[in-house]
Amino acid sequence: MSKLTIPKEEIMSSGHLACQGCAGALAMRYMLKVFGRKTMLAIPACCWSVIDGPWPYSAVSVPLFHTAFETAAIAASGLKAGLVAQGIDDVNVVAWAGDGGTFDIGFQAISGAAERNDNILYVVYDNEAYMNTGIQRSSATPYGAWTTTTPANHPKDRPKKDLVEILAAHRIPFVATASVAYPEDLIKKFEKAKNTKGFKLIHIFAPCPTGWKMPPELSIESARLAVQTRVFPIYEVENGVHYKLNINVKNPKPVGEYLKIQGRFRHLKEDDYKVIQGNVDREWKLLMRKVETFK
Amino acid sequence: MKKVILGDHAVSYGALLSRVQTIAAYPITPQTLIIERLSEMTANGESNAIFTKVESEHSAMASTVGSSASGARAFTATSSQGLALMHEMLHWAAGARLPIVMANVNRAMAPGWTIWTDQNDSLSARDTGWMQIYCQNNQEVLDSIILGYKVSEQVNLPTMVILDAFFLSHTAEGVDIPDIKEVDKFLPPYKPEIKMDINDPRSFGALTSPDVYMEFRYKMQESMDKAKEVITREGKEFGKMFGRKYGLVEEYRTEDADTILVASATVASTARAVIDEMREAGQKVGLLRIRVFRPFPTEEIVRVIGGKKKVIVIDRNISFGKTGIFFDEVKGAFYNYTGNKPPMFGYIAGLGGRDVTPKVIREIMDDAIKKDKPESEILWKGVKL
Numbered sequence A: 001m002s003k004l005t006i007p008k009e010e011i012m013s014s015g016h017l018a019c020q021g022c023a024g025a026l027a028m029r030y031m032l033k034v035f036g037r038k039t040m041l042a043i044p045a046c047c048w049s050v051i052d053g054p055w056p057y058s059a060v061s062v063p064l065f066h067t068a069f070e071t072a073a074i075a076a077s078g079l080k081a082g083l084v085a086q087g088i089d090d091v092n093v094v095a096w097a098g099d100g101g102t103f104d105i106g107f108q109a110i111s112g113a114a115e116r117n118d119n120i121l122y123v124v125y126d127n128e129a130y131m132n133t134g135i136q137r138s139s140a141t142p143y144g145a146w147t148t149t150t151p152a153n154h155p156k157d158r159p160k161k162d163l164v165e166i167l168a169a170h171r172i173p174f175v176a177t178a179s180v181a182y183p184e185d186l187i188k189k190f191e192k193a194k195n196t197k198g199f200k201l202i203h204i205f206a207p208c209p210t211g212w213k214m215p216p217e218l219s220i221e222s223a224r225l226a227v228q229t230r231v232f233p234i235y236e237v238e239n240g241v242h243y244k245l246n247i248n249v250k251n252p253k254p255v256g257e258y259l260k261i262q263g264r265f266r267h268l269k270e271d272d273y274k275v276i277q278g279n280v281d282r283e284w285k286l287l288m289r290k291v292e293t294f295k
Numbered sequence B: 001m002k003k004v005i006l007g008d009h010a011v012s013y014g015a016l017l018s019r020v021q022t023i024a025a026y027p028i029t030p031q032t033l034i035i036e037r038l039s040e041m042t043a044n045g046e047s048n049a050i051f052t053k054v055e056s057e058h059s060a061m062a063s064t065v066g067s068s069a070s071g072a073r074a075f076t077a078t079s080s081q082g083l084a085l086m087h088e089m090l091h092w093a094a095g096a097r098l099p100i101v102m103a104n105v106n107r108a109m110a111p112g113w114t115i116w117t118d119q120n121d122s123l124s125a126r127d128t129g130w131m132q133i134y135c136q137n138n139q140e141v142l143d144s145i146i147l148g149y150k151v152s153e154q155v156n157l158p159t160m161v162i163l164d165a166f167f168l169s170h171t172a173e174g175v176d177i178p179d180i181k182e183v184d185k186f187l188p189p190y191k192p193e194i195k196m197d198i199n200d201p202r203s204f205g206a207l208t209s210p211d212v213y214m215e216f217r218y219k220m221q222e223s224m225d226k227a228k229e230v231i232t233r234e235g236k237e238f239g240k241m242f243g244r245k246y247g248l249v250e251e252y253r254t255e256d257a258d259t260i261l262v263a264s265a266t267v268a269s270t271a272r273a274v275i276d277e278m279r280e281a282g283q284k285v286g287l288l289r290i291r292v293f294r295p296f297p298t299e300e301i302v303r304v305i306g307g308k309k310k311v312i313v314i315d316r317n318i319s320f321g322k323t324g325i326f327f328d329e330v331k332g333a334f335y336n337y338t339g340n341k342p343p344m345f346g347y348i349a350g351l352g353g354r355d356v357t358p359k360v361i362r363e364i365m366d367d368a369i370k371k372d373k374p375e376s377e378i379l380w381k382g383v384k385l
């Protein structure tokens, strides 16, 4: 295997407006390193519409179109169509959205673009709630989590929506999970997406210290623990049927290690940990069956 | 080349002749024939446009916005519920200063389900920053698409070309389809001053504080004002090249008239026959058709009807809790007028596609002429209670 290099060039500047330890900001930095300057971004309402800076500033040195909350996928495919119609074929268009703009309000447009196999990359940086508007639950919020709309005495009582499975069901060329705690894997996936035609989606686990009530220095650690506890498996699916586990977790840590460092899970009791552990074990088993069956 | 075509197909030809580069649309009666024909045109190579068959009208407009921002000439078409679903993106298109042209087939809003014409769909989008052109025949529909791009690309605001459901959309009329080479001379390729460009990376539509937002809106209004001149100038230019001239309003036998009927769209074209009939009977009546509703032609309206004895407005729409919308705006145009303000009669007729026949219009005219002033702000025509 060839040695992986992460491009040195910084296309995103440090003068952005993200909080300390924001994994959503870090993920963008990596993506732009791989995608380079021949890239255009469509960003809907989310933390990133603030992170990039107010008019007339921008933290990224590529064209960026701010668009409505539910339109990242279709604004990106409209951009792509417009470029191709003008004979510009070598510019990558990336839709970059939060979990709310993806799992919830923007879901219909994503399904449309995926079904048509529009030639764009869709990236969701998943901080598991609506952070821009002050930490409200989304359908990506995990079971048991506190948010301002799922208060501690009535936390979220439904599991996180399984986005990757739904996208796989669209039989798109490439859909994958990734994590800022595993940059080599993340970079490889961006490269693969860059070299694949059609609709690609990368679901990036992106800790948010502000919304998760956690010190910023634990951002990467929490992302790593999510993988090592099997809470967030790192895998990919090609054409909807070829499953591949990218990071195998042979000896998982108990979920408590991941949960206990975050204030959003502080209200949980031992029994709750057991329920969550059970859910995680079951989901992992299910995924392993797919990985073994559909190679 | 003269051809007998439906209003919907006049839209398709207008888009074809404008050499639109992208189309994104979602079907809704009575707009479907527009996009079916465009699907054929793009499939058989008549048009080189990339046609994205989106999953909703909200996405149709979002896609069109994206394509236009990339520098392409972008087109879409819709009607009624579809236009309402797009509403958020209508603001986006105008606020992003994109010269998109869209056809909207005027269809009444549900409930109850209806597919027939009235203007409440497009008038609900009045304040989005789109120019609005209300057409009276299929020829005007085709010409207005071409003119729409010519004007929009100069003022950086989108244009909505509006045609009545069925009375135009599904009615066959003789239409002169100009030669595309001639259209090319009138409408050169779109060359935006600023667009999404990797060699000049910018962020579009970023966060704006109260310190700067208002200036962006001021500039939109400035462009709307400028659009009045541009529409008038290009309408004349078009007339020179193709023999059909267009303006903000159209006058018919208004010069020596003492009573003026104000109407739009196909109600106005029907009214012409009524004006002729009444003129023959010696009555001094005339017609003012409002073709462009945004930007609103205040000066032209005041010039034509200021000092007249009586003004009658027919609205195929209603602002609930107020009056007909054209009536309201025509009245508003006179508030600061220092001359002789004519009494104004505001009739509402033809909602949900009910016929506004010459007989209906004649009855409205006779009713207003015999009265000194209207007995109420809204005069309902033909309501069965």
Ligand SMILES: Cc1ncc(C[n+]2csc(CCOP(=O)(O)OP(=O)(O)O)c2C)c(N)n1
Pocket (backbone or CB within 6 Å): A024, A045, A046, A047, A048, A069, A070, A097, A098, A099, A100, A101, A102, A127, A129, A130, A131, A132, A133, A138
């Ligand atoms: C149609 C619409 N509804 C609601 C909002 C308000 N809004 C803006 S951002 C946001 C939440 C974004 O959450 P997510 O997509 O997860 O991104 P994050 O802020 O977490 O990065 C909401 C609810 C909006 N801008 N538009």
Ligand code: SF4
Pocket (backbone or CB within 6 Å): A017, A018, A019, A020, A021, A022, A023, A024, A025, A047, A051, A127, A131, A132, A207, A208, A209, A210, A211
């Ligand atoms: S609130 Fe969270 S996602 Fe938003 S900028 Fe701060 S750390 Fe990043």
Ligand SMILES: [Mg+2]
Pocket (backbone or CB within 6 Å): A098, A099, A100, A125, A126, A127, A128, A129, A130, A131
């Ligand atoms: Mg979020």
